[in-house]
Structure formats: C-alpha cells, structure tokens
Amino acid sequence: MRRVGAKAKQNRSVGLMKGNSGGKKKSYLAVLIPCVVIFFIFLLSQRPSEQKTGAPVRHHNFVKEREQAVLADTRERAIARGTEEGLIGKGKYRCAVVIDAGSTGSRIHAFKFEVEGEELTLLDSTFKAIEPGLSSFNEDPAQAGLSLVPLLDEAKAFVPAEIAGETTVELRATAGLRMLDPSEVQSILQEVHTVLQSYPFKVLDDAVSVMDGADEGVFMWVTSNYYLGNIGKPAEETASVIDLGGGSVQRAFALGEGQQVPATLEEDSVRTIAAGGRRYKVYVHSYLGYGLKAARMSFLKPYDSVEEGHPCMTRGYEGRYHYVDENVSVKSDDEVGASVEGCVAAIEWEMNLEEGCGVEGQCSFDGVWSGGGGGGSEHNYVSSYIVDIARDVGVIPRESTMSDVALGDFMKAAEKVCASDYSQVEQAYGHYLNNDTDLPFICMDVLYAYVLLKSGFKLSPDREFTVVKQFDYKGKKVEAAWSLGAAINTIGKHSVGEVIDHE
Incomplete structure (x- = not known):
C-alpha cells in the first residue's frame, strides 16, 4: 500500500491589512507618544536576563502567528456553526467519495477533511446503503450502474458544489465481483464508470476497479486505528481488525518492531504504511470464500x-x-x-x-x-x-x-x-x-x-x-468500514491540482 497522508503540503498565505489614519496631526504629542512607546518596546526586547544567559533574542514571526490565528479562528467558527463552509477556498478543505461495492450490497461514504500539511482531520461524513450488490446484475450490467444513482445523489447533496469538481469519486468492488466471470465483471464496471462520469465529481483513471482483498484489509486497519486515535502510536498500542463480509473475511494488524517475517511470505502478507510519523509493517490476509x-x-x-x-x-x-x-x-x-x-x-x-x-x-x-x-x-x-x-x-x-x-x-x-x-x-x-x-x-x-x-x-x-458497527468520533457515530482508509489513500496520492487538471 502506498503512503497514507497528503502528498504535497498546501501553500497558505494571509494578507495583512494596514490601517490608515484619517485625521490631521493636531499636536506634537500625536507624534511623540507613539515614538516613546516604540522606544520602550525596543528596550524591553533587549532584556538583560536573556543577554546574560546567552539565550538568543527571539523575534516573533507576526505573519506566521497571524496566519495561525486566522486558520484557528476559521476552524473554530466552522465547528461552532456545525459546518465546514468557513474552510472552503482556503486550501484547507477536501472531500472524497468512496463506493464500497460488496457482495450483498453497495454502500457510499463521503468524507470532508481539513488538510494540515500531511495531516488529515475528518470533519464530517455521510453514509447510505442499498441492496442487492453489483454481482447480482451480471445478466443486466446497465442496471448495475443505475443502481448506484441513489448513492451518488446522497454524495452530491453532501459535497459542496464549489468543490465538487476537485472531489474524487471511486468505486471499489470486493469479493462478490471477484467470483464472477471476467467478461461479466468488465461489463458491469464499464456501466458503473459511465454513471459516475454523469456526476460533477472527478473520475480518475483508476477510479473503478475490483479491489484486492489485502487492500481491503489494510484500508480497514487504517480506518479503525484512525478513529481510535492510534495512528502514530507504537505497533503494540494499535488495534487488530477482523472484517467479515459476504464473500471474504480479512484480518490485519501491525507487526512488532523487529518481528521476523518468513522470507517466502513477506511480499504477499505484509504491507508497509507510513502514517502519523511512523512506519508500520502491517500483516494482512483476505480469505476469499470465507465471507x-x-x-x-x-x-x-x-x-x-x-x-x-x-x-x-x-x-x-x-x-x-x-x-x-x-x-x-x-x-x-x-x-x-x-x-x-x-x-x-x-x-x-x-x-x-x-x-x-x-x-x-x-x-x-x-x-x-x-x-x-x-x-x-x-x-x-x-x-x-x-x-x-x-x-x-x-x-x-x-x-x-x-x-x-x-x-x-x-x-x-x-x-x-x-x-x-x-x-x-x-x-x-x-x-x-x-x-x-x-x-x-x-x-x-x-x-x-x-x-x-x-x-x-x-x-x-x-x-x-x-x-x-460504528465508532464514536468527535461526538458523531461513524461507520466501521474500510472506505475511510481508501479516501485517505486517494487524497494522499493526488493533490488538488492533479485532480482539477485530470481529463
């Protein structure tokens, strides 16, 4: 699995406004008083206590402090309103739409993230499920695509129109489609691709696919540990996940530091993940046929x-x-x-x-x-x-x-x-x-x-x-599903510019 996290830091700038005096100077005091104040500020900045200890004089970066204050205020106001509208247009806010096409039904997850360098903070999400799964339309693939319309309508209502064009949508089919004839799978996925393109989201080249079971397990590990607040902690403090679907069952957990892996098994069984300032070696296996x-x-x-x-x-x-x-x-x-x-x-x-x-x-x-x-x-x-x-x-x-x-x-x-x-x-x-x-x-x-x-x-x-079934995350109930891990992975691989420029 590729590195989880934003691929490139977002450049942020804040313009500082300068005030103007509208009146005339009526006395010398109007000039003298500010000069005296500035002089005393200068004296205070040369405090003997710092010079005696050899400590360097710290010059404040007022632009950076102002930037942080504006971003903090933006976030606080957005949270206070119960929305994230205050983050739109500031290079701080991204959405991702993921469809989990399982063997028994399809489920859509749409996410709103705040982006802070390589860190993603989940702000809000929505979820909707339908039955049956795409594999049941093997004899009528056109209906497979149309079956997703209620899900995509849910995502369209959730994602702000201003950023729909820079929001990715992806569909990852799991065990149900893995069991069909390849020609049937291809027909279904083509119809799905056509329907996705009829919505305002961006459909990248790899947006519609049958997902490898190991990826499903790794994404579930990322999702669960993200919601639990474990990303960045030692492997021993992270959670193991077991996810029983309709067609397959996955297990994934982080191996201990220095833990030996049989050389003949490492390529198929272990994925390296960089997240939260750590590198994890995650054991994962998907048991197809045991859902x-x-x-x-x-x-x-x-x-x-x-x-x-x-x-x-x-x-x-x-x-x-x-x-x-x-x-x-x-x-x-x-x-x-x-x-x-x-x-x-x-x-x-x-x-x-x-x-x-x-x-x-x-x-x-x-x-x-x-x-x-x-x-x-x-x-x-x-x-x-x-x-x-x-x-x-x-x-x-x-x-x-x-x-x-x-x-x-x-x-x-x-x-x-x-x-x-x-x-x-x-x-x-x-x-x-x-x-x-x-x-x-x-x-x-x-x-x-x-x-x-x-x-x-x-x-x-x-x-x-x-x-x-659901995690408690920042006062909200969020679904225990691998889709969050997939969304984080996609945002990490593709910058806003790459998404917008994609044809």
Missing part, C-alpha cells in the same frame, strides 16, 4: 445429495440456498435437529484448520500464515457481519454500536438458537439479518462466528474483544 454468505455454501454443499439433514439446520426446515451462481438443497434432521457439536465439526472440516502454512505453530486456517502474533494482534476489533449476528441473537443489545464481548457469549447464544425448532426461530428471531433469506442459517452463522474467531484467528477465550 458469511460464501462460507455457507461451502458448509452446505457436502450435504446437498445426502439423505440425512445438515447438523447446522434447526428442526423443521427444508429449502434451498443460493449464492452467486450456485444452488444447493438444504434440510434439517427432524429427529435430532441442529447439533452444536456436529455443526462445529462440519464448519471446522471445511475451514481446513489442520492444513500447514510452512511455519510451524503459526498457521490460521486453509494453509495461511497467521502473522505470528505479537505487535498489535492482541486488541481485536471485529466488524461487519459478526456485529450483525451478535446484535440479532442477543450477544449485545440491538441498539449497540460498539461492545466488548467474549467468545463464550457466542457459544451461549448458539446453544440457545440451535436447540430451537425452526418455527420457534421464526417467532424469536424474525428480525435476523435479511429475515427469510438468512433466518434458516442462524444456527450455522453464530457457530461460524465462534469457530472463525476461536479456531481460525486464535482469539483467546479468556480475553474480551470489541465488536463495532
């Missing part, structure tokens, strides 16, 4: 053509499961019902927990190096579907946006859910995720969250971790 919706298909498929029911399905359910272009039959074992032990075994088998990664004792699952622990791996923030599951099965209150939980909380919830008949599940958990689409798989989902965190990412059963 919530994709993993369900992996867990269900082995039972598609067998007589016995699936151990993760609650008693009384029979139906089908569809994901991308695959369908499988699903039914429960009506004699036994769902089995926590049997469901966990089925999940663990498909996760390939025993597969080696080439580094003894440092493997996560599916043959992937875990990063080796240490550094910032101990303070875990878990987002996306795991938070939704936790809220909908009672692990945390439904209104909660951030809570500390333990692995045992998920197991207790699973034991309750999996012991229910499907009719009881419908009555007690009818609000679960997308209702009828997801409700049949509630037992499987809770246990997958448990196994993923405990056996996959080796989180300690004795240590709490944080599930987060």
Whole structure:
C-alpha cells in the first residue's frame, strides 16, 4: 500500500491589512507618544536576563502567528456553526467519495477533511446503503450502474458544489465481483464508470476497479486505528481488525518492531504504511470464500445429495440456498435437529484448520500464515457481519454500536438458537439479518462466528474483544468500514491540482 497522508503540503498565505489614519496631526504629542512607546518596546526586547544567559533574542514571526490565528479562528467558527463552509477556498478543505461495492450490497461514504500539511482531520461524513450488490446484475450490467444513482445523489447533496469538481469519486468492488466471470465483471464496471462520469465529481483513471482483498484489509486497519486515535502510536498500542463480509473475511494488524517475517511470505502478507510519523509493517490476509454468505455454501454443499439433514439446520426446515451462481438443497434432521457439536465439526472440516502454512505453530486456517502474533494482534476489533449476528441473537443489545464481548457469549447464544425448532426461530428471531433469506442459517452463522474467531484467528477465550458497527468520533457515530482508509489513500496520492487538471 502506498503512503497514507497528503502528498504535497498546501501553500497558505494571509494578507495583512494596514490601517490608515484619517485625521490631521493636531499636536506634537500625536507624534511623540507613539515614538516613546516604540522606544520602550525596543528596550524591553533587549532584556538583560536573556543577554546574560546567552539565550538568543527571539523575534516573533507576526505573519506566521497571524496566519495561525486566522486558520484557528476559521476552524473554530466552522465547528461552532456545525459546518465546514468557513474552510472552503482556503486550501484547507477536501472531500472524497468512496463506493464500497460488496457482495450483498453497495454502500457510499463521503468524507470532508481539513488538510494540515500531511495531516488529515475528518470533519464530517455521510453514509447510505442499498441492496442487492453489483454481482447480482451480471445478466443486466446497465442496471448495475443505475443502481448506484441513489448513492451518488446522497454524495452530491453532501459535497459542496464549489468543490465538487476537485472531489474524487471511486468505486471499489470486493469479493462478490471477484467470483464472477471476467467478461461479466468488465461489463458491469464499464456501466458503473459511465454513471459516475454523469456526476460533477472527478473520475480518475483508476477510479473503478475490483479491489484486492489485502487492500481491503489494510484500508480497514487504517480506518479503525484512525478513529481510535492510534495512528502514530507504537505497533503494540494499535488495534487488530477482523472484517467479515459476504464473500471474504480479512484480518490485519501491525507487526512488532523487529518481528521476523518468513522470507517466502513477506511480499504477499505484509504491507508497509507510513502514517502519523511512523512506519508500520502491517500483516494482512483476505480469505476469499470465507465471507458469511460464501462460507455457507461451502458448509452446505457436502450435504446437498445426502439423505440425512445438515447438523447446522434447526428442526423443521427444508429449502434451498443460493449464492452467486450456485444452488444447493438444504434440510434439517427432524429427529435430532441442529447439533452444536456436529455443526462445529462440519464448519471446522471445511475451514481446513489442520492444513500447514510452512511455519510451524503459526498457521490460521486453509494453509495461511497467521502473522505470528505479537505487535498489535492482541486488541481485536471485529466488524461487519459478526456485529450483525451478535446484535440479532442477543450477544449485545440491538441498539449497540460498539461492545466488548467474549467468545463464550457466542457459544451461549448458539446453544440457545440451535436447540430451537425452526418455527420457534421464526417467532424469536424474525428480525435476523435479511429475515427469510438468512433466518434458516442462524444456527450455522453464530457457530461460524465462534469457530472463525476461536479456531481460525486464535482469539483467546479468556480475553474480551470489541465488536463495532460504528465508532464514536468527535461526538458523531461513524461507520466501521474500510472506505475511510481508501479516501485517505486517494487524497494522499493526488493533490488538488492533479485532480482539477485530470481529463
């Protein structure tokens, strides 16, 4: 990943106004008094205390002090009004628009930043989500582009018209599009590009793409640690992030200083990030096919053509499961019902927990190096579907946006859910995720969250971790999503001048 932060410092200047005297000099005192005042100021500036100690006489830079005062006053007035209009036109204020095109839906994030040299301060943001995701339009790509119109309208209303032409818009597709045929992906992205160009924002050459899963993980690490105020702190004081999407799951954390990385793995597993005056080596991996919706298909498929029911399905359910272009039959074992032990075994088998990664004792699952622990791996923030599951099965209150939980909380919830008949599940958990689409798989989902965190990412059963839907940032609720990291990256790579001049 490229350096996060502004690429070039903004040049600022402040014009000082000189006052004029409109009246005539009526006496010599009018001239004498200012001269006396100036003389005494001169004497005070030559204080013996400074000369005796050898300390240099400090001459104030009144222009710089005035500049700082004006900028501080501008910022204070802007914050007091609840807007940032006071920063427009002063080289201090930039916006960025990012569309997260996930496997189950598209989400837009628009941000307003104050720019201070290489530092970005988030002033405000907006968010809107729609369903379904772009991958569902593989047979009608034109509708993929049109589906984004409500999101872009939201961003257009948020970004001041005065700077819309210097505001970038980008769309980064994630796991859903990675699973489609390349020709289908190309058609969808072309339609998206056409729709983006119909708005006043700037569409750069690399603005529409299928994002690498590792980039998604790194951007999420930047976002979370930015909101937590950790950027600039030692690696051990930063947060690890685990982000469970529909098609993939990512983990990222900063390695400790001097921590050894297997030479054969460094290129794929470690990104160097410069932020907050520090350089971080961030371990990151994206497990494609292990997002919530994709993993369900992996867990269900082995039972598609067998007589016995699936151990993760609650008693009384029979139906089908569809994901991308695959369908499988699903039914429960009506004699036994769902089995926590049997469901966990089925999940663990498909996760390939025993597969080696080439580094003894440092493997996560599916043959992937875990990063080796240490550094910032101990303070875990878990987002996306795991938070939704936790809220909908009672692990945390439904209104909660951030809570500390333990692995045992998920197991207790699973034991309750999996012991229910499907009719009881419908009555007690009818609000679960997308209702009828997801409700049949509630037992499987809770246990997958448990196994993923405990056996996959080796989180300690004795240590709490944080599930987060939104961060509290400067008195506002902001979404826990990788999009902020992407916006910071884009602003860091492209100056205002480069954006404006882009054709």
